[in-house]
Amino acid sequence: MATAHHAEHPTGFTRWLYTTNHKDIGTLYLVFAFIMAIIGGIMSLVIRSELWQPGLQLVDPHFFNQMATVHALIMIFGFVMPGFVGLANWQIPMMIGAPDMALPRMNNWSFWILPFAATLLIMSLFMPGGGPAAGWTLYPPLSVQGGIGTDFTLLSIHLLGMSSILGSINIIATILNMRAPGMTLMKMPLFAWTWLITAFLLIAVMPVLAGTVTMLITDRHFGTHFFDAAGGGDPVLWQHVFWFFGHPEVYILVLPAFGVFSQVIPTFARKPLFGYDSMVYATASIAFLSFIVWAHHMYTVGMPLAGELFFMYSTMLIAVPTGVKVFNWISTMWRGSMTFESPMLWAVGGVFTFTIGGLSGLMLAITPADFQYHDTYFVVAHFHYVIFGASIFGIFAGVYYWIPKWTGHMYNEGLAKWHFWLTMIGFTITFFPQHFLGLAGMPRRIPDYALQFTEFNQWSTVGAFMTVAAQLIFFYVITQAIRGGARATNKVWEGAEGLEWTLPSPPPYHSFTVVPKVK
Amino acid sequence: MSLFFVRQAQGNISRLILGLCLWIAAPMAFAEYGLNFPKPVTSIAQRILELHNMIIIICVVIFVIVFGFMFYSIFAHRKSRGFKAAKFHESTTIEVVWTVIPFLILVGMAIPSTATLIEMSDTSKSDLTVKITGYQWKWKYDYPDQDVGFFSTLATPREQIENKAEKGKDYLLEVDNPMVLPVGKKVRFIVTANDVIHAWWVPRLGIKKDAIPGFINEMWARIDEPGIYRGQCAELCGKDHGFMPIVVQAVSPEDFSKWVAMQKDKAAADSAGAAKTWSQDELLDKGKKVYVTTCAACHGPNGEGIGPFPKMTGSKIATGPLAGHLDIVMKGKAGTAMQAFAAQLSDVDLAAVVTFERNNFGNKTGDVVQPSQVKALRK
Numbered sequence: 001m002a003t004a005h006h007a008e009h010p011t012g013f014t015r016w017l018y019t020t021n022h023k024d025i026g027t028l029y030l031v032f033a034f035i036m037a038i039i040g041g042i043m044s045l046v047i048r049s050e051l052w053q054p055g056l057q058l059v060d061p062h063f064f065n066q067m068a069t070v071h072a073l074i075m076i077f078g079f080v081m082p083g084f085v086g087l088a089n090w091q092i093p094m095m096i097g098a099p100d101m102a103l104p105r106m107n108n109w110s111f112w113i114l115p116f117a118a119t120l121l122i123m124s125l126f127m128p129g130g131g132p133a134a135g136w137t138l139y140p141p142l143s144v145q146g147g148i149g150t151d152f153t154l155l156s157i158h159l160l161g162m163s164s165i166l167g168s169i170n171i172i173a174t175i176l177n178m179r180a181p182g183m184t185l186m187k188m189p190l191f192a193w194t195w196l197i198t199a200f201l202l203i204a205v206m207p208v209l210a211g212t213v214t215m216l217i218t219d220r221h222f223g224t225h226f227f228d229a230a231g232g233g234d235p236v237l238w239q240h241v242f243w244f245f246g247h248p249e250v251y252i253l254v255l256p257a258f259g260v261f262s263q264v265i266p267t268f269a270r271k272p273l274f275g276y277d278s279m280v281y282a283t284a285s286i287a288f289l290s291f292i293v294w295a296h297h298m299y300t301v302g303m304p305l306a307g308e309l310f311f312m313y314s315t316m317l318i319a320v321p322t323g324v325k326v327f328n329w330i331s332t333m334w335r336g337s338m339t340f341e342s343p344m345l346w347a348v349g350g351v352f353t354f355t356i357g358g359l360s361g362l363m364l365a366i367t368p369a370d371f372q373y374h375d376t377y378f379v380v381a382h383f384h385y386v387i388f389g390a391s392i393f394g395i396f397a398g399v400y401y402w403i404p405k406w407t408g409h410m411y412n413e414g415l416a417k418w419h420f421w422l423t424m425i426g427f428t429i430t431f432f433p434q435h436f437l438g439l440a441g442m443p444r445r446i447p448d449y450a451l452q453f454t455e456f457n458q459w460s461t462v463g464a465f466m467t468v469a470a471q472l473i474f475f476y477v478i479t480q481a482i483r484g485g486a487r488a489t490n491k492v493w494e495g496a497e498g499l500e501w502t503l504p505s506p507p508p509y510h511s512f513t514v515v516p517k518v519k
Numbered sequence: 520m521s522l523f524f525v526r527q528a529q530g531n532i533s534r535l536i537l538g539l540c541l542w543i544a545a546p547m548a549f550a551e552y553g554l555n556f557p558k559p560v561t562s563i564a565q566r567i568l569e570l571h572n573m574i575i576i577i578c579v580v581i582f583v584i585v586f587g588f589m590f591y592s593i594f595a596h597r598k599s600r601g602f603k604a605a606k607f608h609e610s611t612t613i614e615v616v617w618t619v620i621p622f623l624i625l626v627g628m629a630i631p632s633t634a635t636l637i638e639m640s641d642t643s644k645s646d647l648t649v650k651i652t653g654y655q656w657k658w659k660y661d662y663p664d665q666d667v668g669f670f671s672t673l674a675t676p677r678e679q680i681e682n683k684a685e686k687g688k689d690y691l692l693e694v695d696n697p698m699v700l701p702v703g704k705k706v707r708f709i710v711t712a713n714d715v716i717h718a719w720w721v722p723r724l725g726i727k728k729d730a731i732p733g734f735i736n737e738m739w740a741r742i743d744e745p746g747i748y749r750g751q752c753a754e755l756c757g758k759d760h761g762f763m764p765i766v767v768q769a770v771s772p773e774d775f776s777k778w779v780a781m782q783k784d785k786a787a788a789d790s791a792g793a794a795k796t797w798s799q800d801e802l803l804d805k806g807k808k809v810y811v812t813t814c815a816a817c818h819g820p821n822g823e824g825i826g827p828f829p830k831m832t833g834s835k836i837a838t839g840p841l842a843g844h845l846d847i848v849m850k851g852k853a854g855t856a857m858q859a860f861a862a863q864l865s866d867v868d869l870a871a872v873v874t875f876e877r878n879n880f881g882n883k884t885g886d887v888v889q890p891s892q893v894k895a896l897r898k
Contacts, residue, residue, distance in 0.1 A: 054690060057682065060758075235732060302731070305640045312632065312633075330585065334592050335592070337604035355582065362578065368563075443761075450690055
């Protein structure tokens with residue numbers, strides 16, 4: 001499979017277009033994710049600028065709703081998911097001792113769907129009537145009212161879903177078939193484990209999303225009434241099916257980050273991961289529970305009491321395996337010999353912010369209290385603490401952890417620490433006050449607000465600009481590391497364990513041409 | 520006694536949050552910030568606040584303990600302090616302990632939550648029923664037993680929203696016709712919507728429910744003290760989602776009866792108006808008011824149109840045949856935000872607003888529509 005002539009690949013643009021190499025495709029995914037993060041970040045600045053003070057200043061409410069909608073779709077489907085697929089592409093073959101992914105051509109295709117899907121999504125903003133403005137959850141009947149931009153978005157979601165399913169099949173096939181001899185499942189690095197479980201979640205829920213999106217398209221254009229009460233349909237049906245996808249989706253975004261934390265923390269604590277087995281079981285439990293909690297997003301739709309109680313109890317249960325993970329990470333740090341290079345800062349910071357998001361999630365699980373929190377800024381604060389505070393922190397931890405391996409160069413540690421601290425502080429200034437805004441009664445997705453919400457909104461806006469600006473440092477540090485810098489050793493980090501660290505830095509084009517043995 | 524405990528706990532928690540806030544917001548006058556739920560005026564809102572405070576205390580305690588360990592470790596177990604790494608990496612006992620303890624804490628939280636939820640869902644034995652209907656972007660309140668019904672729309676002037684005038688104290692939280700309720704009575708709300716999904720929420724009453732077309736949801740409240748309680752639509756419902764506030768005015772049962780009588784007089788006066796023949800000036804005057812509250816949100820205060828919503832000036836409908844104009848205003852346009860206003864506006868309002876649109880914004884049809892013409896079309 002891995003013969004010498006394969007290493008001679010085309011150069012220039014065709015290299016990237018035709019590539020079937022897991023590292024090239026990993027790079028494509030990561031570059032794509034970064035571009036999407038910048039576009040989505042700029043949209044968040046439009047939102048935050050409008051909310052700088054009461055009154056309408058910059059954009060009209062219809063455009064504001066489009067920004068809120070497309071910001072979310074881009075960040076979830078364009079940034080976080082492809083970001084983690086990029087990390088998986090680079091790392092999984094190297095971590096399990098394989099030369100490449102199991103299905104290289106499919107790998108190429110699953111990436112190259114993405115730029116077209118993203119273009120379709122962004123083009124929707126320039127259509128007559130504008131882009132989708134019903135929120136990323138696209139609740140009908142509101143989403144039925146949208147113009148052609150909504151159709152662009154729905155087709156884009158179909159394409160993004162296809163890409164995710166193909167990528168997931170590839171990851172499962174690789175992990176189940178291509179592990180080095182001796183690497184049993186329970187010896188596999190946790191990043192591979194969390195991705196294996198994530199991939200199964202994706203295969204389970206993406207078709208569900210595709211189904212309901214198709215129903216919305218036929219409601220919009222072919223006279224069906226799935227979600228139209230006047231035609232005998234049910235607007236709440238969409239919410240049930242959407243959140244059956246949507247809640248596992250939350251774990252799709254966050255489990256790979258847990259995998260990264262579980263690789264990074266032992267390395268910099270110079271101590272093996274505490275409770276490996278329980279980490280695997282906890283991840284699997286979270287994945288299972290994610291299928292039976294969806295309606296906690298819908299406590300206010302008027303479910304029967306029994307339904308509300310069931311979803312409250314099942315949602316509260318998630319706190320147990322999640323707690324186990326946090327306790328295990330802290331026990332790994334406990335009596336270690338720690339240093340705090342950037343990957344460790346992101347991982348520890350990520351555990352910290354994720355736990356805040358997890359605790360506010362527990363509060364949101366309590367149905368009677370949720371009647372007050374639901375659809376307020378408290379929810380906005382909660383999910384940004386989870387998606388930004390865990391998933392995105394996880395992506396940064398992974399990139400800093402592995403970039404010396406990928407490029408063969410050490411990055412600028414001083415600047416990287418600036419990147420971490422400015423992001424951490426900016427993030428906190430942006431999202432922490434939003435908890436209070438929500439408790440005081442500010443609904444989410446509004447372009448203008450009552451006077452008593454002004455001060456905290458101003459904090460939030462200042463923090464958002466700071467956070468986005470800090471990412472320019474990231475861009476600079478990474479470009480610098482790609483171009484040159486101090487040579488990285490094979491092991492890179494003193495406490496690093498695992499097959500990827502036995503390869504040279506940068507690793508050969510076909511990672512393992514000789515199959516390694518795992519004891 | 521329990522109330523005392525709750526007050527004390529509330530005091531502790533607000534001090535804690537204030538401290539945290541002071542840390543991040545030192546330079547600003549934090550006294551003005553709302554940090555927790557606004558003061559409850561129903562037993563439900565009070566129970567939710569107590570539940571919320573209890574859970575937040577538990578969460579803060581867990582947080583402090585867990586991260587106490589972490590920060591101690593970060594401080595003490597560093598390579599730079601010469602700390603040598605231990606080798607331990609598993610313990611079934613401890614895994615069981617930290618699985619079971621959180622589970623027990625959760626059970627402790629679930630019990631009061633379940634009790635509160637059961638109480639909230641009991642809408643039986645109510646003294647008064649109010650039907651709430653969400654529209655893009657206003658609310659309609661019907662009192663079926665009193666035979667009273669009216670729309671409630673944003674009262675904040677556009678100049679304030681567009682920063683051309685100073686913003687009032689209740690900016691965006693004021694309406695033309697508030698929902699009036701008697702204090703001390705159990706009020707049952709039935710909630711639905713006409714077009715898309717909305718959510719009716721007044722924080723101080725502690726109730727929020729989605730208003731869904733084709734569904735009827737229920738909730739209840741018994742307001743303890745007279746006053747004005749404000750809220751907003753909580754479910755994204757399109758362009759003016761942020762501009763459909765809710766105002767509840769709680770009054771004594773006597774004042775409530777007086778208010779009901781007044782509403783009936785007003786309705787009688789309106790139906791008398793529908794029978795007479797109106798002059799063009801009267802219609803234009805009335806039509807302008809209706810246009811501002813009902814049409815301007817989409818078609819623009821000067822008929823210029825906003826985004827996907829068509830303009831009035833030179834519009835094929837507003838300058839074309841009168842029958843077509845009346846038809847779209849009364850029956851709406853499927854799949855768009857243009858609603859069937861026959862169900863929302865009176866004959867006088869419809870006649871006036873169509874007359875206004877056909878003789879304004881540069882349109883000069885000279886048409887005059889009488890309420891009687893609208894009435895004939897309703898059949």
